[in-house]
Amino acid sequence: MTRITIDPITRIEGHLRIDCEVDNGKVVNAWSSGQMWRGIEVILKDRDPRDAWLFAQRICGVCTTVHAVVSVRTVENALNLEVPLNAQYIRNMIITAHGIHDHIVHFYQLAALDWVDIVSALAADPIAAAKVGASLSDYRRNSPSEIRQIQDKLKAFVGTGQLGVFASGYWGHPAMKLPPEVNLLAATHYLQALEYQRIANRIVAILGSKTPHIQNLAVGGIANPINPDSQSTLTLERLFAIKAEIDKLSEFVNQAMIPDVAAVGALYADWTGYGAGVTDYLSVPDLPLDTKGVQFELPGGYLPKGDLARFKPITTYQDAYFCDGVKESVKHAWYEYQGGDRALHPYAGQTNPHHTAFQDNGKYSWVKAPTFYDQRVQVGPLANVLAMVAAGHEPTKRHLDRVLEIAGKVAGSPIPVAALHSTIGRIAARAVRCAVLLDSLQNQWQLLIDNIAKGDFETFNRPVFPKGEIRGFGYHEAPRGVLSHWVVIENGKIKNYQAVVPSTWNAGPRDDDDALGPYEASLLDNPVANPDLPLEVLRTVHSFDPCLACAIHLVDGKQRPIVQIKAFG
Amino acid sequence: MKVIVLGLGNILLRDEGVGVRVIEALAQRYVLPAGVEMVDGGTVGMDLLDTLAGCDHLLICDAVKTGAPPGSVVKLVDGQVPALFQTRYSPHQIGLSEVLATLTLTDEAPAAVTLIGIVPADLDLGIELSPLVAAAVQPAVERIVATLRELGFPLMPGRES
Numbered sequence: 001m002t003r004i005t006i007d008p009i010t011r012i013e014g015h016l017r018i019d020c021e022v023d024n025g026k027v028v029n030a031w032s033s034g035q036m037w038r039g040i041e042v043i044l045k046d047r048d049p050r051d052a053w054l055f056a057q058r059i060c061g062v063c064t065t066v067h068a069v070v071s072v073r074t075v076e077n078a079l080n081l082e083v084p085l086n087a088q089y090i091r092n093m094i095i096t097a098h099g100i101h102d103h104i105v106h107f108y109q110l111a112a113l114d115w116v117d118i119v120s121a122l123a124a125d126p127i128a129a130a131k132v133g134a135s136l137s138d139y140r141r142n143s144p145s146e147i148r149q150i151q152d153k154l155k156a157f158v159g160t161g162q163l164g165v166f167a168s169g170y171w172g173h174p175a176m177k178l179p180p181e182v183n184l185l186a187a188t189h190y191l192q193a194l195e196y197q198r199i200a201n202r203i204v205a206i207l208g209s210k211t212p213h214i215q216n217l218a219v220g221g222i223a224n225p226i227n228p229d230s231q232s233t234l235t236l237e238r239l240f241a242i243k244a245e246i247d248k249l250s251e252f253v254n255q256a257m258i259p260d261v262a263a264v265g266a267l268y269a270d271w272t273g274y275g276a277g278v279t280d281y282l283s284v285p286d287l288p289l290d291t292k293g294v295q296f297e298l299p300g301g302y303l304p305k306g307d308l309a310r311f312k313p314i315t316t317y318q319d320a321y322f323c324d325g326v327k328e329s330v331k332h333a334w335y336e337y338q339g340g341d342r343a344l345h346p347y348a349g350q351t352n353p354h355h356t357a358f359q360d361n362g363k364y365s366w367v368k369a370p371t372f373y374d375q376r377v378q379v380g381p382l383a384n385v386l387a388m389v390a391a392g393h394e395p396t397k398r399h400l401d402r403v404l405e406i407a408g409k410v411a412g413s414p415i416p417v418a419a420l421h422s423t424i425g426r427i428a429a430r431a432v433r434c435a436v437l438l439d440s441l442q443n444q445w446q447l448l449i450d451n452i453a454k455g456d457f458e459t460f461n462r463p464v465f466p467k468g469e470i471r472g473f474g475y476h477e478a479p480r481g482v483l484s485h486w487v488v489i490e491n492g493k494i495k496n497y498q499a500v501v502p503s504t505w506n507a508g509p510r511d512d513d514d515a516l517g518p519y520e521a522s523l524l525d526n527p528v529a530n531p532d533l534p535l536e537v538l539r540t541v542h543s544f545d546p547c548l549a550c551a552i553h554l555v556d557g558k559q560r561p562i563v564q565i566k567a568f569g
Numbered sequence: 570m571k572v573i574v575l576g577l578g579n580i581l582l583r584d585e586g587v588g589v590r591v592i593e594a595l596a597q598r599y600v601l602p603a604g605v606e607m608v609d610g611g612t613v614g615m616d617l618l619d620t621l622a623g624c625d626h627l628l629i630c631d632a633v634k635t636g637a638p639p640g641s642v643v644k645l646v647d648g649q650v651p652a653l654f655q656t657r658y659s660p661h662q663i664g665l666s667e668v669l670a671t672l673t674l675t676d677e678a679p680a681a682v683t684l685i686g687i688v689p690a691d692l693d694l695g696i697e698l699s700p701l702v703a704a705a706v707q708p709a710v711e712r713i714v715a716t717l718r719e720l721g722f723p724l725m726p727g728r729e730s
Contacts, residue, residue: 042694043581055696058581058611105615109671157674165670194675198619211620212613 001028002531008035009541016507016546018519020537022528027537030516030523031360032507034367041351044497049075049489050219050463052497056485057213059499063547064213065098065204066478067485067499073293074485075219075463077317078472082291084458087221089448090234092287092297093242094207094214095476096441100249101200102479103381103434106545107257108193109165111427112186114539115264116178119171121187122155124180133185136263136406139255141192142185150188170535175527178267186264189256196252199245203441206238221460226452239449246441253431253438258399261431262406265424269411275423275540277522278376279306281383282505284314284322284484286477287440289447293317297440299391300384300477302372306421311390323473326484326500329369332362332509343371343512346486347471349498369508369517370500378518379481379505380544382420382429388436389417399435403428423522426543465492478502480545506544519544570604572720573624573679574713575617577610577631577665584639584689584702588631591687591709598710599724605717610665617668626720627679628713629665633686640701642709644716645684685712 007017015035020027040059044052053071057064069091076083083091126148133142158166170176178186201211208214209224216223227233265272281303285296294316301313302325314322329343330336336354337344344350358364369376377383388396400417407428408414419425468491475484480502488496508517516524519541526536574595580586589609596607606624610617621627635643672678687709691699698706714724 040581043696055581058579064611064613064616101616109615153674165667165674191674194618194671197615198622201616201619205619212611212616213609 004528004531004534004537006534006537009538009546016541018523018537018541020523020528020534022531025527025529027523027526027528030520031364032367032509032517032519033358033365034503034507040499041349041497044494047494048492049078049465049487049494052487052494053217053219056499059501063478063480063483063501065094065208066476066483068214068217069095070474070476070478070483070485072217072219073317073474073476074472074487075474075489076472077293077474078470078487078489079219079463079465081220081461081463083288083293084221084456084461085291085451086226086448086456087459088288088291089444089451090207090222090224090459091217092444093441093448094204095478096287096437096444097200097203097207099437099479100253100434100441101197101204102545103430103437104193104197104200104253104257106430106479107261107427107434108190109197110545111542112190112264113166113169114535114542115176115268116186116190117171117173117176117183118154118166118169118187119158120176120178120180121183122151122158124151124184126151126184128181129184129188132181132263136259136410137255139259140251141256142188147184147188150191151184153191154187170533170538173533173535174529175535175539178264182263182267186260189260192252192256196249199248203242203245206242207234218460220463221458224459226457226459236449236452239445243445246438246445250438250442253435257431258403258435259406261428262403263410265403265428266407266410266415268424269415271424271539272415272419272422274526274536275426275522275543276421277520277524278378278516278518279421280304280372280375280377281306281386282372282377282379282482283384283387284475284477284482287444288317297443298384298388298436298477299393300387300482301391302377303383303386303390306386306418308386308390311387313387313391317474322475325372327371327374328498328500328504329371329508329511331369331512331514333365333368334363335368343369343374346473346484346498346500347488347496349486349496351498365507365509367504367508369511370505371511374513376508376511376515376517376521377505379502380426380430381433381479381481382426383481384477385429385432385436386420393436395439396432396436399432403432423526423540423543430545465489467491469495480547481505503544503547507546519546570625570721571623572605572626572628572717572722573621574605574607574628574630574717575610575621576608577612577629579612580696581694583691583693583695583697584687584699585632585692586696587687587689587698587702587706587709588629590698591630591685591706591713594706595710595713598727599714600727602722602724605722614665614667615671617665618671621668621679622672622675622677624679626681626683628716629682629684630709630713631684631686632689633684635686635688637688639688639690639699640705641688642705642712643686643688644712645686647682683716685709685716
């Protein structure tokens with residue numbers, strides 16, 4: 001038996017430690033430990049609920065936008081405050097553009113280097129790579145000359161000895177199996193992706209007035225005045241500039257990213273057999289289409305055992321089924337609850353830190369363990385895509401069919417939907433969701449234009465706080481899955497605030513019943529060829545797109561390397 | 570020539586957010602000339618790619634641990650900025666070092682990088698700076714102003730100075 005400790009996991013936001021016990025080349029036990037305390041709840045106490053989003057967007061460096069949006073939704077929910085249509089559409093465009101940005105970055109910049117060997121790409125034939133590209137799609141930027149140009153650039157970069165972003169790669173690892181020309185095609189798109197994720201971010205910046213921290217939100221709507229005739233407001237000219245950016249994104253996502261994910265998945269078909277873990281899935285509906293949040297463009301809900309026939313939808317911002325089901329356990333987390341350590345509903349949630357040593361059978365993480373009706377659930381694009389398919393959402397079915405069709409063609413045999421319950425399936429589902437979000441971004445843009453054309457320029461309803469106690473929750477299907485904030489407000493001041501974030505659902509430690517969290521469960525039975533180079537463990541953990549941020553990013557002037565992989569025989 | 574003054578840090582962790590607090594003070598006290606842009610980067614990483622692409626001189630203000638006493642203000646240039654091309658010196662894995670490494674790959678990295686660092690005293694939860702570090706804000710602002718002057722951008726005091 002060998003114990004592997006990876007601390008921290010690299011190419012993620014925040015500080016995550018993973019411990020595995022490996023026996024006969026397979027993981028037999030696993031622990032997921034968040035190594036940083038997140039205490040937004042403590043900071044928000046007694047503050048004005050209208051300001052909560054400004055603090056909430058500082059929780060995380062990657063997810064500023066999503067915390068800001070869900071925070072205003074939470075306070076609006078407590079007030080039963082309706083949100084004007086224009087504000088809904090603009091918020092929807094911000095979150096879809098952000099999601100597209102995030103999904104592109106995850107696949108190319110964060111996950112791909114676990115599967116694509118950059119060093120092998122340097123030796124590949126650009127003509128062969130272009131040929132592979134042409135067999136997958138008619139993407140304009142797969143020409144031999146463009147591929148050769150990017151290969152030369154990579155060669156020059158690696159030749160300087162400054163590996164930079166590629167320094168942490170497992171080049172030449174026996175688990176790297178793509179042919180050189182596929183490595184080169186993916187590496188080409190890796191560089192192009194840097195352009196396209198910036199385009200998506202630019203849309204967020206135009207609508208949100210600023211990035212990285214958007215400025216245009218308000219409890220009750222948004223702060224962008226709409227006036228088609230004034231240059232200082234959101235004008236039609238700016239809106240049409242956004243449309244042009246959307247079209248550029250569409251080409252890359254549909255013609256490069258979807259085929260890449262399908263082909264890489266097919267060439268690693270054995271990885272559809274690893275990493276399923278927890279197959280009870282939870283997602284929430286998003287992109288509200290009315291002022292109250294009872295109609296949504298994208299469905300979501302609970303899917304027990306991955307069984308599409310047993311899908312139970314979550315339908316409104318008032319949904320009692322969602323609200324009543326959520327609890328957080330601290331039996332194995334570095335917190336204590338006054339009045340006993342049994343799991344608590346977020347309205348009654350507490351944030352009292354209680355640090356101990358890393359105890360395999362006791363407390364070992366700063367992340368709480370959330371449950372849905374006392375069960376562990378997996379969240380994220382896979383949960384959302386499966387829910388949307390179960391709900392009959394046409395664009396999702398169309399994009400998923402295309403991924404499975406390309407993958408089946410490359411693999412030489414049909415790939416069933418059930419293959420999605422896996423490490424590679426999580427990556428494929430994220431690409432599907434990215435394409436779905438693009439369709440939605442286009443649709444929300446059109447809805448906004450049509451509504452303005454009707455003469456509706458409303459963007460804000462003023463919130464009024466009653467005396468006494470009110471409570472509310474808000475949710476968002478964020479890039480990493482279900483994000484919910486919960487607030488109790490007393491006499492216009494925050495009395496309790498809890499954020500149950502996506503990576504809490506997935507990265508959480510064991511719960512009150514000692515059941516493994518999704519990261520932990522997904523690692524069981526993963527192969528590990530060499531415990532000193534645990535690439536296979538990283539593949540599965542990275543497939544969740546971990547984001548444990550909150551986050552100290554202090555520059556250490558002593559230049560101390562802080563990544564450690566320890567293997568004990 | 571384009572200079573970006575980038576404040577970094579998590580304002581929810583007291584002195585960890587001092588970089589952001591310093592550039593806020595800078596913007597309150599001075600009028601920034603054309604060619605100088607101020608960015609509150611928070612703890613953001615790859616989202617900054619578009620913002621930082623193609624700037625000539627990147628002037629970062631951030632909390633740093635150098636071994637000097639808390640409240641010290643230090644200046645590091647180019648190769649001394651440890652976040653530059655050696656990855657993995659910060660728990661913020663997709664942090665600034667990744668952004669700079671990526672910009673190198675796309676030929677858009679800044680030609681020069683200067684870091685004005687403040688040694689923190691207290692990284693606990695909270696939005697107030699510790700007294701030691703609060704007292705370092707003004708000296709840090711002055712170091713930034715002096716650096717900008719050397720680069721050919723003299724700053725004029727604003728209304729609130």
